[in-house]
Structure formats: structure tokens, C-alpha cells
Amino acid sequence: MATHYSSCPLCEASCGIVVETEGDQVKSVRGDDADPFSAGYICPKGTALGDLHHDPDRLRQPMRRDGETWTPMGWDDAFDYVAAQLTAVRKLHGADAIAVYQGNPAAHNLGLLTFGQLLLRSLGTRNAYSATSNDQLPHMLAALQVFGNQILMPVPDLDRCDLLICLGANPLASNGSIMTAPDMRARLAQIQARGGKVIVLDPRRTETADRADQHLFIRPGTDAVLLLAIAHELFAEGLVKLGRLAQHTRGEADLRRASAPWSPEHAAEVTGISADEIRGLARTFATTKRAALYGRIGVCTQEFGGLAAWLVYAINALTGHLDEPGGLMFTTPALDPVPVAKLLGYDGGFARWHSRVSRRPEFGGELPMSVFAEEIATPGRGQIRALITCAGNPVLSSPGGPALETALEGLEFMVSIDPYLNETTRHAHVILPPASALERSHYDAALNAFAVRNVAKYSPPVFERGPDARQDWEICAALFARLRLPKLGRGLAERLLIKFGPEGILDVALRAGPWGLRLGRKGLSLAKLEAAPHGLDLGPLTSRLPGRLGHRDRLVDLAPAIYLADLPRLARKWAQASRPTTGLVMIGRRHLRSNNSWMHNTERLVKGPVRCTLLIHPEDAAVRGLVDGGTATVATGRGKISLPVEVSDEVMRGVVSVPHGWGHGRRGTRLRVAEAHAGESVNDILDPAFTDELSGTSALTGQSVEVS
Ligand SMILES: Nc1nc2c(c(=O)[nH]1)N[C@H]1C(S)=C(S)[C@@H](COP(=O)(O)OP(=O)(O)OC[C@H]3O[C@@H](n4cnc5c(=O)[nH]c(N)nc54)[C@H](O)[C@@H]3O)O[C@H]1N2
Numbered sequence: 157m158a159t160h161y162s163s164c165p166l167c168e169a170s171c172g173i174v175v176e177t178e179g180d181q182v183k184s185v186r187g188d189d190a191d192p193f194s195a196g197y198i199c200p201k202g203t204a205l206g207d208l209h210h211d212p213d214r215l216r217q218p219m220r221r222d223g224e225t226w227t228p229m230g231w232d233d234a235f236d237y238v239a240a241q242l243t244a245v246r247k248l249h250g251a252d253a254i255a256v257y258q259g260n261p262a263a264h265n266l267g268l269l270t271f272g273q274l275l276l277r278s279l280g281t282r283n284a285y286s287a288t289s290n291d292q293l294p295h296m297l298a299a300l301q302v303f304g305n306q307i308l309m310p311v312p313d314l315d316r317c318d319l320l321i322c323l324g325a326n327p328l329a330s331n332g333s334i335m336t337a338p339d340m341r342a343r344l345a346q347i348q349a350r351g352g353k354v355i356v357l358d359p360r361r362t363e364t365a366d367r368a369d370q371h372l373f374i375r376p377g378t379d380a381v382l383l384l385a386i387a388h389e390l391f392a393e394g395l396v397k398l399g400r401l402a403q404h405t406r407g408e409a410d411l412r413r414a415s416a417p418w419s420p421e422h423a424a425e426v427t428g429i430s431a432d433e434i435r436g437l438a439r440t441f442a443t444t445k446r447a448a449l450y451g452r453i454g455v456c457t458q459e460f461g462g463l464a465a466w467l468v469y470a471i472n473a474l475t476g477h478l479d480e481p482g483g484l485m486f487t488t489p490a491l492d493p494v495p496v497a498k499l500l501g502y503d504g505g506f507a508r509w510h511s512r513v514s515r516r517p518e519f520g521g522e523l524p525m526s527v528f529a530e531e532i533a534t535p536g537r538g539q540i541r542a543l544i545t546c547a548g549n550p551v552l553s554s555p556g557g558p559a560l561e562t563a564l565e566g567l568e569f570m571v572s573i574d575p576y577l578n579e580t581t582r583h584a585h586v587i588l589p590p591a592s593a594l595e596r597s598h599y600d601a602a603l604n605a606f607a608v609r610n611v612a613k614y615s616p617p618v619f620e621r622g623p624d625a626r627q628d629w630e631i632c633a634a635l636f637a638r639l640r641l642p643k644l645g646r647g648l649a650e651r652l653l654i655k656f657g658p659e660g661i662l663d664v665a666l667r668a669g670p671w672g673l674r675l676g677r678k679g680l681s682l683a684k685l686e687a688a689p690h691g692l693d694l695g696p697l698t699s700r701l702p703g704r705l706g707h708r709d710r711l712v713d714l715a716p717a718i719y720l721a722d723l724p725r726l727a728r729k730w731a732q733a734s735r736p737t738t739g740l741v742m743i744g745r746r747h748l749r750s751n752n753s754w755m756h757n758t759e760r761l762v763k764g765p766v767r768c769t770l771l772i773h774p775e776d777a778a779v780r781g782l783v784d785g786g787t788a789t790v791a792t793g794r795g796k797i798s799l800p801v802e803v804s805d806e807v808m809r810g811v812v813s814v815p816h817g818w819g820h821g822r823r824g825t826r827l828r829v830a831e832a833h834a835g836e837s838v839n840d841i842l843d844p845a846f847t848d849e850l851s852g853t854s855a856l857t858g859q860s861v862e863v864s
Pocket residue numbers: 258259260261265287290291453546547548549550552553554555573574575576578590593628744745751752753754816817838839842856
């Protein structure tokens with residue numbers, strides 16, 4: 157038996173874990189009580205890490221497809237073959253003909269954060285895509301616009317606030333997002349234990365809402381209107397107080413003018429929350445000293461997600477809660493992503509170019525997923541001919557799955573860096589499967605930058621990778637070396653990077669980071685982290701403004717022009733606020749035992765009641781003759797799906813909910829457990845063209861559906 161202290165890489169919470177092994181077998185995975193940040197917390201997904209490692213369906217060597225037959229191949233042959241195919245496409249059609257899609261697990265993987273980016277950036281393609289545009293893009297855009305850097309997304313100072321207003325997030329299921337903090341249940345309970353309050357605004361009475369002091373139903377897609385009314389009320393009642401940041405902001409007068417037309421009465425009609433409640437929210441938030449307004453995926457993946465994400469930051473600033481203890485704060489991560497992103501050319505930029513077919517804006521060098529399928533399927537100059545997917549399953553995770561599948565079939569070449577033969581990778585010509593999570597080291601380079609305390613932890617691999625396995629970074633480095641791409645810089649830099657590997661890069665970044673330099677010779681380094689296997693607590697968040705601001709004038713912009721220009725669109729939508737009386741709109745939901753589309757192949761996580769169900773309010777069900785346990789058909793212009801009905805007043809009237817990431821019934825995958833719990837993919841019927849028009853981000857929430 158051996159005991160390993162490690163970190164769970166599955167979600168943003170970054171829990172410390174203890175893995176007991178016997179030979180090459182995982183015996184148990186439990187929470188690490190000695191981890192100063194997670195203090196023993198673990199969720200059911202973490203305990204399934206051993207199942208993932210031992211999963212017989214997990215691919216262990218490169219696979220090449222011929223029609224519907226897959227044959228294993230050696231690594232060198234696979235790398236040579238893939239590089240030759242990609243090079244041929246590039247020679248014939250140019251750099252933009254190779255597209256890249258990076259999925260969510262890439263953000264939890266040091267090797268992909270370094271070498272995946274290196275490969276991607278060196279391809280020099282405008283066809284870069286990722287899960288970002290189905291997710292946090294509006295927050296990043298707001299960070300760029302308001303603070304001058306897309307990575308500067310502030311997080312709630314959860315452990316010190318006395319009021320948390322939670323908009324469009326369900327941290328008790330998701331374990332928190334852009335708010336890295338293990339054990340949400342305990343942390344929220346502590347707010348209440350110190351006399352504070354948690355208020356949740358959500359179209360569903362969620363697990364988080366159940367434990368909150370107050371829950372208000374809000375009609376999907378209307379958060380921007382609510383937030384404008386709150387701003388309106390703050391100005392009207394003289395509750396605006398910028399505090400320390402007064403000399404470091406601009407745009408207050410513009411924001412006052414912009415919010416003037418949005419009265420709480422009007423917002424009440426639009427949102428379904430009464431004018432008195434809206435006034436109460438504004439007042440309580442403004443007058444609670446330590447308070448944070450936090451918005452997450454329900455806020456940004458909607459029709460007005462850009463506006464809503466901006467207003468969340470702006471309202472925190474207006475009330476003196478930005479960059480103050482207990483409010484919305486910036487981190488001081490040991491590996492500072494700001495200079496690193498600059499180095500990789502990922503330091504922001506918006507609408508510098510537009511997509512070829514629908515003219516959607518670029519953001520941070522990427523195009524939004526809403527145009528992905530059409531950029532593959534539409535002939536002409538600049539059409540995508542080859543695709544690299546890495547750690548992503550866009551067939552299930554992006555609206556318009558079936559259209560994307562058809563588009564993928566037309567590609568000249570597709571390669572997937574992925575451990576599974578799933579709904580997306582079955583379309584690839586070659587799959588390059590990385591070693592398992594337990595065979596790689598872990599440092600949360602991305603998510604530490606959004607943690608509610610400054611923390612740093614390095615974990616060596618639990619198992620050494622076998623001679624026939626390759627790490628994600630090694631796969632990317634091997635392709636990079638064979639592609640003979642135009643060099644970033646001088647070429648020497650890349651050779652050096654490969655020699656260094658992720659660990660070498662991490663060490664340099666730690667030493668050059670704020671905790672490396674700050675402490676002189678005693679500064680943080682990889683060796684220091686290796687000596688602290690449970691991780692290091694570097695203390696609570698501290699005020700970082702104005703120093704951290706990216707704008708040349710070193711000011712927080714409370715009213716960026718792009719948002720002011722988007723307000724007429726919002727006004728048009730709600731010109732006569734009319735409550736849709738008959739139609740239904742779709743929202744999603746997450747479950748603690750699930751993780752997007754890819755963790756349904758372990759019995760431990762999928763057992764129990766069917767989870768891919770339609771939640772519908774009793775009155776909406778009755779009108780349609782639907783009963784609990786029956787079957788409903790949900791249709792849009794893009795198609796229909798049928799799934800079991802759960803009648804419940806936990807969703808508001810006019811709203812139905814289906815979780816995403818299911819739909820494992822497709823032919824030709826190798827996911828034996830998931831296939832037996834297939835469910836349906838809500839993204840099969842969601843329309844990719846329904847977006848936040850400002851940012852191009854998919855509007856996953858608030859789409860109209862017909863239910864029968
Ligand atoms: N309707 C609807 N759609 C949504 C959402 C929603 O709320 N509603 N949420 C959206 C959000 S927030 C996100 S982030 C996206 C996620 O979308 P994606 O990132 O596209 O999808 P995942 O389901 O996370 O798929 C992860 C893939 O990575 C592979 N993988 C797992 N670990 C590793 C690894 O270590 N290395 C490599 N190379 N591969 C690995 C898995 O096998 C799987 O194929 O979905 C989005 N889609």
C-alpha cells in the first residue's frame with residue numbers, strides 16, 4: 157500500500173485528495189484533511205478518479221479510423237501521420253483551414269495550459285474555438301472592458317462577506333465557478349453562522365436556493381434588466397458610494413444616464429421580481445459593508461449575457477464592494493497568468509476580426525462556438541478543412557450538435573486528443589489518448605487565479621506513466637515539433653520550452669511570480685511546493701487596485717462604450733414588457749455527480765434515479781396533460797427530443813429545465829456505462845444562432861421550446 161497526497165483536477169474547486177494505491181491499483185480516494193484550502197472536503201466525482209483511471213473503455217494507445225473500424229497504432233507512426241495530414245491541409249488551403257477546439261478539462265491541465273497553447277498559438281489560425289464561448293466569455297469581455305485585462309475577473313471574497321447575492325449560479329451542485337473554493341456548503345453556512353445572508357436569484361429553486369436566506373425566481377434572460385434597475389435605484393436613492401476607488405474610476409455619469417430609463421417597476425414586469433424586492437435588494441446590498449454580488453453561467457450564457465456580466469462588476473463598484481474585503485476581489489496567484497497570457501498572445505482583444513460566414517466577433521483570438529459548424533460546412537476561401545479537438549466534446553456540449561456532426565463528416569482530416577471514443581471523437585480519423593489524470597502532476601495554474609484565498613499546491617503524479625503512455629503535453633509537443641510551424645519568436649524558445657516541460661515552466665513562473673519575487677531568496681519555487689504536499693495557504697485576498705488595472709489610464713471603466721451601444725437592443729426586446737403567458741423557455745441544470753458530458757461512464761456516478769429529465773411546473777404540466785414519470789417531447793425548429801417528466805414547482809412557471817451533456821445513444825462510441833444511461837442531448841435542439849449578439853456567446857438559457 158502507498159499513500160499519495162494529490163489534487164482533484166475535475167472541477168474548479170481543486171480539492172486536496174489522498175489516494176491509496178496497491179501496486180498499480182487505486183484502492184481509495186478520499187479528501188485530504190491536511191489540505192489547508194479544502195480541509196478534507198471531496199465530492200462523489202473526486203472519489204471516482206480511480207474508476208476513470210481503471211476504466212476499460214479509456215483508450216490507452218493511438219487509434220486510427222478506417223470507415224467504422226478502429227485500429228491501434230504506435231505513437232511515432234501516429235504523430236508522423238497526423239503531422240503529415242495537417243501539413244498537407246495547411247499547404248493546400250492555408251493556416252486558417254486548420255481549426256482547433258479546446259474543451260473544459262484543458263483548463264485543469266498544466267500540460268495543456270502550456271503546451272496545448274503553444275501548439276495552438278503556433279498554428280496561427282483564426283479558427284480557434286473553445287468552451288469559453290459556451291461559458292465565461294462575457295465575464296472575460298467585461299474584465300477586458302472594465303479592468304483592461306480579460307483575465308482580471310474578480311471573485312467573491314466568500315469567507316469574509318456578510319451578504320452574497322448569487323445570480324445564475326448553483327455552487328452546491330457545481331462546486332463553484334470563477335470562485336474556486338472547496339466545500340461550498342460549509343462556506344455558505346459560515347456566512348449565515350456569522351450573521352450574514354445568502355440571496356439567490358434563479359429561475360429554479362436550486363440546491364443553493366434551498367439553503368439560502370432568500371430565493372427569488374427570475375425569468376430567464378432578464379438579468380440585465382434587473383441589474384439596470386438596481387443601478388437605477390442606487391443612483392435614485394443616493395446609495396452610490398465608490399469609496400477608495402472614486403479616484404480610480406471613470407464613466408459614473410454615463411452609467412447613471414444609461415440606467416435612468418430602467419425603473420424597478422418596468423424591471424418587475426420583465427423579470428417577475430416585484431419592484432419592492434428590487435428596491436430591497438439594492439438597499440440591502442448598498443448598506444451591507446461586506447457584500448458581494450456574484451453572477452455566473454446563468455448570467456453570461458444568455459441573450460444579454462454581455463450586458464449582465466458588465467453590470468455585475470459595475471454594481472459591485474458603485475456600492476464600494478469592489479476590491480474590498482468581503483466584496484468582489486482580485487487574487488494574487490503564485491503563477492500570475494497576466495504576464496503568461498501576454499507571452500502567449502492571449503492577453504485580450506475583441507472584434508479585431510469577424511467570422512467569415514455570420515460576421516461574429518473574435519474574442520481573445522478565438523471565434524465563438526455559435527459559428528463553428530457553419531465555418532466547417534460553408535464552402536469558400538477560409539473554410540475549415542481540418543480539425544484538432546483537445547479535451548472537448550462539442551457534439552454534446554455545443555448547441556446544434558447534429559449539424560456539427562454533419563459538418564465534421566465533411567472534414568478532410570480530424571484528430572482528437574482525448575481519452576475516450578465518444579460522440580465527438582468518433583468522427584476523428586485519429587485519436588491520441590493522453591495518460592490518465594493520476595499519471596500526471598497537477599498545479600492549478602488557471603484556477604488558482606480565481607480562488608477565494610491565495611493558495612498554491614503542486615502534486616506529483618500518483619502513478620508514473622507507462623512506457624506506452626503519453627501525457628497531454630507530450631502529445632502537443634510531439635505534434636508541434638513535427639509540424640515545422642512558423643516559429644513563435646526565434647525557435648530556440650520553443651526548443652527550450654520542450655526541454656523544460658510543464659514543471660520547468662512552472663518553476664520559472666513561480667519564481668518570477670508575485671510570491672517568488674516578494675520573498676527574495678525565501679521566495680516560492682517548485683521545490684518549496686514539493687516540500688509542502690498538502691499545499692500552501694498564502695492568506696486572504698488583498699486589495700489590488702489600481703495597480704492591477706490594464707487600461708492605460710489606470711482607471712476602472714464603469715460604462716464601456718460597447719455596452720452602452722448594446723442597450724438599445726435590450727430596450728427593443730423589452731419595449732412593452734409582456735409576460736409570455738403560454739410559451740416555455742429552456743434552462744439547464746447541473747448535478748453533483750455529473751461533469752458536463754464526460755463522466756457518465758462510471759457506475760458509481762450514474763447509478764440511482766435517471767437524471768436526464770425534463771423539469772416542469774405543475775401548472776405548465778397540467779395544461780399539456782403531462783404527468784410525473786411520463787414522457788415529454790421537447791421541440792424547437794432544430795428538432796425534438798423525448799425524455800422523462802418530473803413535475804415540480806422548483807422551476808418557475810413558463811420555464812423547463814433539462815441538463816446538458818447527455819445523449820450517449822449515438823452509434824460507434826466506446827462508452828459502455830454511459831450508453832446504458834444515454835439520456836438525450838438538449839444541445840441537439842438548442843439553436844446555435846441564438847446568442848448574446850454583442851459577444852457571440854451561446855445563449856444556452858432562455859431559448860423557446862414547445863413541450864408536448
Ligand atoms: N446546454 C448547455 N450546454 C453547455 C453548458 C450548459 O450549461 N448548458 N455548459 C457549457 C460549459 S460551461 C462548458 S465548460 C462546456 C464543456 O464542453 P466541452 O469541454 O466540450 O465538454 P466536456 O463534456 O467537458 O468534455 C470533455 C472532453 O475532454 C475529455 N477529457 C477529459 N479529461 C481529459 C484530459 O485530461 N485530457 C484530454 N486531452 N481530454 C480529456 C473527455 O473525454 C471529453 O471528451 O459545455 C457547455 N455546454
